[in-house]
Amino acid sequence: MVQWKAEERAAIQAVFAKLDYESVGRETLTRLLVVYPWTRRYFGGFGNLFNSEAIMANPKVAAHGIVVLRGLEMALKNMDDIKNTYASLSELHSEKLQVDPGNFQLLGDCLTVVIATRMRTEFTPDIQAAWQKFLAVVVSGDGS
């Protein structure tokens, strides 16, 4: 089981407290689809994802961005048992959606970059380290 130091919990809570799910969610998914274009294969029903302008304006991308962040919130609320919290989501992504697990890492990286653009100097190396430890647990919980 993952051990969390008090300052790590505090750092992760602090990052979440600043997240505007709508805008951060939309931008995170946009970046995933723009920076790593192969991930578009999982979003066949989303309409026009042909170029960065289309992706940035796509309402389904925006809506799904919020879904992703709400999913991440589940882990925040159950930090001591992320693996079980994600049991059904993990099955959905692996069995039904058949997502290559490497892509979860990329989504996490995009989210980290978006947070960095919003928090700027407040996203210190220590806060980044705690945040990425959290994402690493989420990614392995969702990917197994």
Next chain:
Amino acid sequence: MLSNTEKELIVQIWDKMIPVAEDIGSEALLRMFTTFPKTKTYFSHLDISPRSDHLRCHGKKIVQALAEGARNISTLTTTLAPLSRFHAYQLRIHPTNFKLLNHCILVTLACYMGENFTPVAHAAIDKYLSAFSAVLAEKFR
């Protein structure tokens, strides 16, 4: 594969980083050491504590190399040949570590540039850093 627009964007961004090369470079390294502590093993000969002279000096070298590469993107292999040999035969860094530093460079740029680090800029820089790392790792075997 970089478009001409992306190549111009990459040059513009790295040119802006040259005057703050020490800040950007040392921050990227510090982020990497903090988030991925195993990377510190390659720097046991240096003082890599925050704001140390070694960290700032080394960070500056990295940013300057990236800026030079940006201005010579079509001839990266030739431009980076000495660095490539150095990383292969002397440093012998496990190749997965390039991705870790690249990610921390992206985060540092994002913090520095804020919303100006657009999705398109992010994509261009990520592609550039991947190409740069591939050249550095080219001679590994």
